Amino acid sequence: MNYLSYLFDATHWSGSQGIPQRLVEHLGYTALTMIIALVIGVPLGAWIGHTGRGGFLAVGLANGLRALPTLGLLILLVTLIGLGITGPLIALVILAVPPILAGTYAGVRNVDTAIVDAARGMGMRGREILFQVELPNALPLIIGGVRSSVLQVISTATIAAYVALGGLGRFIIDGLAIRDFPQMVAGSVLVALLAIVADLLLAGLQQLLVSPGLQVAPAAGRRRLRAVPDSRPAAQAA
Amino acid sequence: MIEFRGVTKRFPDGTVAVDALDLTVDAGKITVFVGPSGCGKTTSLRMINRMIDVSDGTIEVDGQDINSVDAADLRRGIGYVIQQAGLFPHRTILDNIATVPLLLGWNKAKARRRAAELMETVGLVPEMAKRYPAQLSGGQQQRVGVARALAADPPVLLMDEPFSAVDPVVRESLQEELLRLQGELGKTIVFVTHDIDEAVKLGDKVAVFRTGGILAQYDEPGVLLARPADDFVDNFVGRDRGYRGLGFLSSTKLPLGELPTVALGEPAPRGEGWTLVVDGERRPQGWVRGVTGPVGADLVPGGSLYDISSGSLRSALDAALSSPSGQGVAVDGDGAVAGSISADDVLRALEGARRDEAAA
Amino acid sequence: MIEFRGVTKRFPDGTVAVDALDLTVDAGKITVFVGPSGCGKTTSLRMINRMIDVSDGTIEVDGQDINSVDAADLRRGIGYVIQQAGLFPHRTILDNIATVPLLLGWNKAKARRRAAELMETVGLVPEMAKRYPAQLSGGQQQRVGVARALAADPPVLLMDEPFSAVDPVVRESLQEELLRLQGELGKTIVFVTHDIDEAVKLGDKVAVFRTGGILAQYDEPGVLLARPADDFVDNFVGRDRGYRGLGFLSSTKLPLGELPTVALGEPAPRGEGWTLVVDGERRPQGWVRGVTGPVGADLVPGGSLYDISSGSLRSALDAALSSPSGQGVAVDGDGAVAGSISADDVLRALEGARRDEAAA
Amino acid sequence: MTWVLGNLPLIGSLTLQHLVFALIPVVIGLVLAIPLGWLANRTSFGRTVTINVSGLLYTIPSLAIFVLLPAILGTQILDPVNIVVALSVYTLALLVRTVADALSAVPPIVVNSATAMGYKPVRRFLAVELPLSVPVVLAGVRVATVSSISLVTVGATVGFGGLGKMFTDGFQRGITEEVVAGIVVVLVLALVIDGLLLALGRAITPWDRITAAAGRTR
Amino acid sequence: GGGGGSPLSSGSGGSAAPSSTIIVGSANFTENSILAEIYAQALAAKGITVEKKLSIGSREAYYPGLQDGSIDLIPEYTGVLLQYINKAATETSPDDVYAALQKALPPTLVVTDKSAAEDKDAVVVTKETAAKYNAKSIADLAPHCGQITFGGPPEFQTRPDGIPGIAKTYNCTFKDYKSLDAGGPLTIAALKNGDVQAADIFTTDASIQADGFVALEDPKSNFAAQNVVPLINKAKATDAVKQVLNAVSAKLTTDELLTLNSTAAGPTKPAVDVVAKDWLTKNGLL
């Protein structure tokens, strides 16, 4: 109860430093990041997966970017560009792209070759195969990548506060500076809640978008799980 | 009609999968490509719809060089069925079947109407329309595969081991279904299998390939069994081919003998011999011998039946061989007893057929 | 010997997979369980090595109730071969085969020696020892599976559709191999299949199950084909069973006739009839008719051969039916021509066998 | 370059410290994940719990967990135990799932035939199921390691050592070169260790690539 | 302690490092790190084992560490430290503050001699802002506070001499507060680009000179005297240790502090330990 006192104090629920304002900022950073990351990651992943060219690049890029420390990147960008949203946004996009790219690439790549072959044999052209066959079948993995990306971005957007931006990270950084535990707990809990809600929403979206045909258990045998660079919770990169 | 003229396929790694193939696939007939694994059957098939490019030579479909048409357009005009159906898991059965019509620009309602029609044609109940492939058994999936290939009513159908992933019982029923369908539709079908039994059963003509993509023999199945061109084919068609070859000899000239019958429930006839028990519609129920009182229980199961309306010497001989009495039961199209046949008569008929052929 | 006494298996969901099964598997023989999908074959088999627990009744292996032994110990003494072999993908072929010996505590060198020995027994070249299962073809994998099951020389072998994942040609060679092996080893084998041909070919005795885990018939294969116990079995053994049944009738009493032969390169005999061309060892090469000059080219391929040393009426009949001359070629164990057989003679022999049986 | 050349010993000692902070948690996490993953794989309830708990743990920002842990553990504020525990928790959360997935991907037919040959459960787990799950688990370990290396840097904002210091210090003092050098060292470190793990994986699973290749052609 | 709910404020008193070792900590700004290096190197030169944990964070972050034994010694500033311990403190002159501080410290902690070097928080504005409001002191700025966004470290918002102090002493309530860093690059950048119009920057900061900022005077002494002073765990404050620290304090002046800071911020960006070492050598303390 003690730890949650900050959350339940009405004075923290209004004003330019209040919880709603910070929540909106956090959501804003996340949404902006995701839009940019989707615009980059999905077409690139789909193209690489469809053509089979540059698969090495996709995997390597995803792995390499994952190894980039977001904090360092953030600081470097702020040093170079100056204060403002641009630096943190770039850092977050770099964080968000790999799971989406890897998910889309793996999704398209993993579509059963027999199905793609059948599509070609029926006279589908490249674009028709991509849009009517590969992408619908890749959707579970694509959304999987997006979910893991969103989780990471929500969690990592907190360090934007380190470079004077808003968002829920403010509660953590400010709370830390004055050792105000309830404030830090408030920030952490809100971030966690936000992440959970976002993930649930995406899970719902997945149910809606993915064809029921891909959700029924296949009649025969489980598919062998390959050691591909996975796209699920690929850990925070903060 | 499909014409292969000196067709060779050399893969980049140097493998020659098909070597100078000359072959004419007759229009409206089923032509089967058969041969051991890796002999180039699939490659030959896939060159027809340009899934694989020809290295040398030309292929013509209905007089037109396949390279003179856009590949995708060509494929839309050729049905293609593969092993395990290759159905789209994300689409319902109905939408799977409607794929090519939609590609061809039909409107949705028309495409779906056509798909529903085809489901019936291939023997799928309408309730399956809304299901997804994963909810179907292997045999049902294959039916969908066939329906999908037929959707735009293409004159040519390519089938690559379509039934090899299903169990023997289902496989047999799919084969029957294909023959029935072909009877109605009269497509030009090229069918690949590595199972000689399937080839002989389905093919109007059978092309036997040997490793290296060389055509070893191209003949009607009866001829193939009776006169294999060489040791390779001889070996490949395997044992029992004498018996199987009977399947291609018509039994129309086979004389039917008398068959003592007794209706169910009537008193058993006296005497040592076997009597066939029949029901009210004169359909065979089993055999009795040396019993007294009304027949009903204790029937000895009979052998296989010889259907005179569709029979060959093969089924006639088997009926005779499998009957406990040595007299095979011949039935008419309704299953009613038509008479008896003896193995000896079958052998006579075979000899006659041999003589006719030698004379020809 | 394996004894099922009133064995029932009821799964938690209420399915009765095996219902009051009484059955004795003879020691040193191959017993085949056959039946349609879901009829409880696998369940019956897996109860023997306690992979599935019996709900009711008892199973004894060599007089000992299987529940009186520790399950793992029981299993180490029973070989088990399954479809697609179930090999350990992370171990080499040699180590796969050595598994059970190592479990039994043999030292590594001895276990590997034994494994190498077994590779030879099942017909695998020593170079394969260091490979991994994924580097083997399906048929080779099945051989490894058999070798692995034999490694600790268990008296009992359970085989669950071991050959159903390989193609027909390989399947046949694996079947032959199993029969050869069994000739040497004399294990007590329980073999599950849903293919009646395989059952009839391999089984010393065949148990036909019907859905619900009920034993429909348990007999020697010849009896099964000749006298199916009821319509279910009748239907299940299917068409061609008259012909296939001939495989279980001995041909020893079959009279051999004269056969006109001519050696390769010698002048062709005059006249209208067919003459068999033989080589220096009197092995058949083909037929000639109405040619002049030395025979050599233009041979008409012959039909299947009837081997008198191992023959049955089935191969005798097929030889006669498939021969272009109508005279089947009988050869001895070395492949040299021994005489001719006619289809008529086979039919006489069949009648004789029927009579003998009726008398018995 | 001047800054880097003048501060090589500093970079060296920070790197060493960084490695200790980053790698110990991976080892701890893996060791704990194996039995827990096994447990999770046994029942569907276990799986559900594992997936949800590990998912939840991931949503807690690393920064928060670093500073909240002393409150939970009763440790000293700057005790390296905090960072090790925090990262171990993350690694564990990631790897429990991976291990459970990997075990469930072991073909049932193989496990079955092991049982039928007379393997008892523990030996079967060690000799068959575990080796077969190595490729998938290792892929998870690689992700966990790279993340861990990246996450340690966040600790610098709260006063822990490691290469993150190069970010905060470089920022404080306006030494861009130091920040860049820090990023490069972290990146190189992550990629080198990832490469080592990959090589290790190949060495201990000689069958895997063969099997994978065969699976593709079929 | 810091924020009321902290479980650490009750002092979890964990065990300290081996009694012979002194763990030197520092706050997260360069000057403090240099000072910590100076203490550490001076102690080490006299054969005392030291361990360094620099750049920990704000006072609120490291102070509990002094109590639980995570660190033993840290460079402090008399005024802010006093106010941190006793929010009600009113002393402003260097000696008063030092005396009050000694009384206010908990029994486990002591300060050794204060140095002459002072580094105060100051309200800093750009030249343009100063000109616009014609402001030389905070009092001049007070009437315009309502139009000004103030930037500083998060803790400045709650400290007694921070925003609350300015509001009380000068009746100046800012339009908004922006959390930045402790007079570091964020603060300076924000002030430069106009994100904030006034900021909390230390008087010794090199950027005041470099960027032409104006440090407003503090006529009502909102910011108490801020002499640099070593704060140390009493158990570790042996005579030998005190002697070293006092020697350092004796040499430190505000000018020396300025020099140290500008050296560190200079074009070559020397490492803080190098800056410290040079200073110690120059002053004959090594």
Ligand SMILES: Nc1ncnc2c1ncn2[C@@H]1O[C@H](COP(=O)(O)OP(=O)(O)OP(=O)(O)O)[C@@H](O)[C@H]1O
């Ligand atoms: N893309 C390719 N590159 C190189 N060689 C190939 C390629 N595709 C097929 N081959 C080779 O060409 C030969 C013929 O292959 P094809 O697939 O046509 O055989 P198939 O008769 O269909 O055999 P199966 O019965 O096994 O399906 C084989 O030796 C095969 O290995």
Ligand SMILES: Nc1ncnc2c1ncn2[C@@H]1O[C@H](COP(=O)(O)OP(=O)(O)OP(=O)(O)O)[C@@H](O)[C@H]1O
């Ligand atoms: N674990 C189980 N729980 C419930 N029912 C089961 C279970 N295992 C098998 N069954 C049911 O028991 C019956 C017999 O199964 P079994 O596997 O023995 O059949 P089978 O004869 O081997 O069939 P197939 O030829 O398909 O392998 C089937 O109806 C099956 O669905």
Ligand SMILES: [Mg+2]
């Ligand atoms: Mg093929």
Ligand SMILES: [Mg+2]
């Ligand atoms: Mg089974």
